[in-house]
Amino acid sequence: MNIALKRWLPHMVAIACLLVLLYPLVWLLATSLKPADEVLTSLDLWPSSLEWSNYTTALDGVSGVSVARLLGNSLLVAVGSVVGNVLSCSLAAYAFARLRFRMRGVLFGFMVATLMLPHHVVLIPQYIIFNQLGMVDSYWPLILPKFLATEAFFVFLIVQFMRGLPRELEESARIDGCGPFRVYWSITLPLTRPALITTAIFTFIWTWNDFFTQMIYLFSPERFTITLALRSFVDQSSTSAYGPMFAMSVISVLPILLFFLVFQRYLVQGVATTGLRA
Amino acid sequence: MSTAQRTAPAGADRTKHRKPPARRRPHRDQRWPASVFLSPWLIGVVALTLVPMAVSLYLSFTDYDLFSAPRWVGLRNYTDMLTEDPRFWRSVGTTVLYVVVAVPLKLGLALGVAMLLRSLVRGRAFYRSAFYAPSLLGASMSIALVWRALFNDGGSVTAVLDAVGLPADGWIGDPDLAVYVVVLLTVWQFGAPMVIFLAGLQQIPSTLYEAAAIDGAGRWRQFVSITVPMLSPVVFFNLVLEIINSFQVFTPAFVISGGNGGPADSTLFYTLYLYERGFTASHMGYAAAMAWLLLLAVGALTLILFRTARSWVFYADEEGR
Numbered sequence: 001m002n003i004a005l006k007r008w009l010p011h012m013v014a015i016a017c018l019l020v021l022l023y024p025l026v027w028l029l030a031t032s033l034k035p036a037d038e039v040l041t042s043l044d045l046w047p048s049s050l051e052w053s054n055y056t057t058a059l060d061g062v063s064g065v066s067v068a069r070l071l072g073n074s075l076l077v078a079v080g081s082v083v084g085n086v087l088s089c090s091l092a093a094y095a096f097a098r099l100r101f102r103m104r105g106v107l108f109g110f111m112v113a114t115l116m117l118p119h120h121v122v123l124i125p126q127y128i129i130f131n132q133l134g135m136v137d138s139y140w141p142l143i144l145p146k147f148l149a150t151e152a153f154f155v156f157l158i159v160q161f162m163r164g165l166p167r168e169l170e171e172s173a174r175i176d177g178c179g180p181f182r183v184y185w186s187i188t189l190p191l192t193r194p195a196l197i198t199t200a201i202f203t204f205i206w207t208w209n210d211f212f213t214q215m216i217y218l219f220s221p222e223r224f225t226i227t228l229a230l231r232s233f234v235d236q237s238s239t240s241a242y243g244p245m246f247a248m249s250v251i252s253v254l255p256i257l258l259f260f261l262v263f264q265r266y267l268v269q270g271v272a273t274t275g276l277r278a
Numbered sequence: 279m280s281t282a283q284r285t286a287p288a289g290a291d292r293t294k295h296r297k298p299p300a301r302r303r304p305h306r307d308q309r310w311p312a313s314v315f316l317s318p319w320l321i322g323v324v325a326l327t328l329v330p331m332a333v334s335l336y337l338s339f340t341d342y343d344l345f346s347a348p349r350w351v352g353l354r355n356y357t358d359m360l361t362e363d364p365r366f367w368r369s370v371g372t373t374v375l376y377v378v379v380a381v382p383l384k385l386g387l388a389l390g391v392a393m394l395l396r397s398l399v400r401g402r403a404f405y406r407s408a409f410y411a412p413s414l415l416g417a418s419m420s421i422a423l424v425w426r427a428l429f430n431d432g433g434s435v436t437a438v439l440d441a442v443g444l445p446a447d448g449w450i451g452d453p454d455l456a457v458y459v460v461v462l463l464t465v466w467q468f469g470a471p472m473v474i475f476l477a478g479l480q481q482i483p484s485t486l487y488e489a490a491a492i493d494g495a496g497r498w499r500q501f502v503s504i505t506v507p508m509l510s511p512v513v514f515f516n517l518v519l520e521i522i523n524s525f526q527v528f529t530p531a532f533v534i535s536g537g538n539g540g541p542a543d544s545t546l547f548y549t550l551y552l553y554e555r556g557f558t559a560s561h562m563g564y565a566a567a568m569a570w571l572l573l574l575a576v577g578a579l580t581l582i583l584f585r586t587a588r589s590w591v592f593y594a595d596e597e598g599r
Contacts, residue, residue, distance in 0.1 A: 018408055021408075021412060087318075088319065099315065101308055110323070111319070111323075116577075118572050121569045123334075124562050124565055125334050126326060128333070129326075148325070180308065181314075206417075227418070231419060234423070234533050242427065253415055256414055257411075264410075272473050
């Protein structure tokens with residue numbers, strides 16, 4: 001009896017914690033299917049009848065822009081950012097991990113220091129720059145910085161990974177006459193795949209969730225992302241729109257949940273080894 | 279580590295008298311490839327970090343609305359902020375309260391759950407992933423909207439609080455309690471530091487615990503004398519990261535405050551006020567000054583943490599030296 005209790009008690013505690021933790025997610029799903037009059041009057045978690053019309057209303061989108069368009073915009077920004085981060089961060093990482101050049105230590109230290117820089121210090125001048133370039137209210141301010149390796153976290157992550165790779169393959173490729181770009185592209189990059197996948201997934205999720213930058217740079221409703229569309233619900237105090245609002249919320253977190261289910265191993269490993277956050 | 283050893287000999291520079299020409303070449307050749315590989319990052323650092331930092335420092339001494347030229351006002355933004363702006367102090371107070379309450383709660387819970395999972399033989403990977411999920415979702419607009427609804431007047435958490443006799447007019451509308459909704463949303467995302475703690479706990483050799491148990495050390499004693507010191511570098515790492523991130527919290531604050539820091543400025547977080555001054559009220563100079571104060575504050579805090587670290591962070595590999 002005592003032994004059985006000792007064995008099961010941690011599981012019971014863990015499951016209890018998990019239920020509390022997952023409650024908001026279940027609530028989100030349930031509320032997205034509730035009829036309007038049940039949202040606040042009934043405290044039953046599950047709706048009495050499933051109100052699928054919340055979803056059809058949600059699909060119409062916000063200010064005449066359909067959810068399909070909003071999702072497409074979010075996807076465009078996220079995929080652009082992923083490509084930018086994977087390319088630019090792996091290039092910089094290869095230099096730091098494999099090439100010898102003057103000031104390497106200084107530059108690497110500087111790169112690590114930028115990890116701690118609060119984004120707000122560069123925010124306003126960056127806005128002025130993009131405003132001068134006529135890029136405000138376009139996706140350039142959101143995607144272009146990713147092609148310039150501004151997210152030092154990923155440079156750091158890939159450097160750490162490349163340092164752990166054996167050099168023999170690269171050396172024999174060099175002896176066979178491969179230049180540094182060929183070595184990077186054909187040998188090192190394929191070996192770095194796990195770190196690149198981690199970079200890609202985190203970039204996707206961060207960009208998908210990002211609100212601040214998108215709010216500052218995008219004005220036209222037809223360029224809105226799904227996050228910006230949801231923002232229009234924030235200042236509403238009425239609860240009449242709860243059903244469609246949470247239906248749209250479910251649609252917007254679905255890609256993240258999918259990514260999580262498919263790539264959870266990479267995500268958890270990435271966090272455990274480098275301390276990345278989401 | 280092996281990288282350092284392999285690059286260290288650098289035969290090209292030291293052994294001049296019998297240098298093998300084939301080894302000298304790669305070193306020379308690597309200068310221009312390095313500059314090509316590094317150029318995106320270098321351009322980014324200069325154009326999007328260093329220059330903007332200098333510009334925002336300059337702007338912090340000016341009056342600037344984005345349309346007319348900046349007008350030099352000296353230290354006035356800073357003196358106004360520190361002496362004549364009660365909303366600035368309100369935002370500092372809210373943010374500090376939030377950091378002081380949320381960070382220890384989040385890290386405490388993360389450590390507790392990590393130790394719980396460490397003790398499990400089966401199912402550890404499943405729980406680890408499941409507990410981590412909120413960390414991915416927590417920064418999203420959708421989840422912030424959920425929390426706003428749950429803690430609103432008539433929301434289901436409010437109903438539960440009512441049932442157990444706690445204040446239940448909806449925390450969202452209560453100036454004393456609204457900030458704790460943001461705190462709870464932050465604590466809900468304890469999964470990321472938990473994963474890091476768990477990785478740290480798994481590094482502690484079990485022989486240490488076995489030896490302590492033979493010497494008669496109880497659970498608590500083992501925790502204080504083995505787990506705490508062995509884990510202190512991980513605790514330190516989590517603490518620094520969590521504090522830096524917490525000062526910059528925005529999306530949950532924006533949503534839970536209804537976009538304006540309400541009720542009665544009780545959720546006017548520092549970043550929210552910075553955004554309001556700079557982008558809603560077009561006082562870019564003032565916002566730049568706020569940004570630089572934030573940088574100085576976070577920098578000073580990090581420095582203090584690193585200083586105190588010497589007295590409480592224990593690095594096992596340094597023992598023999």
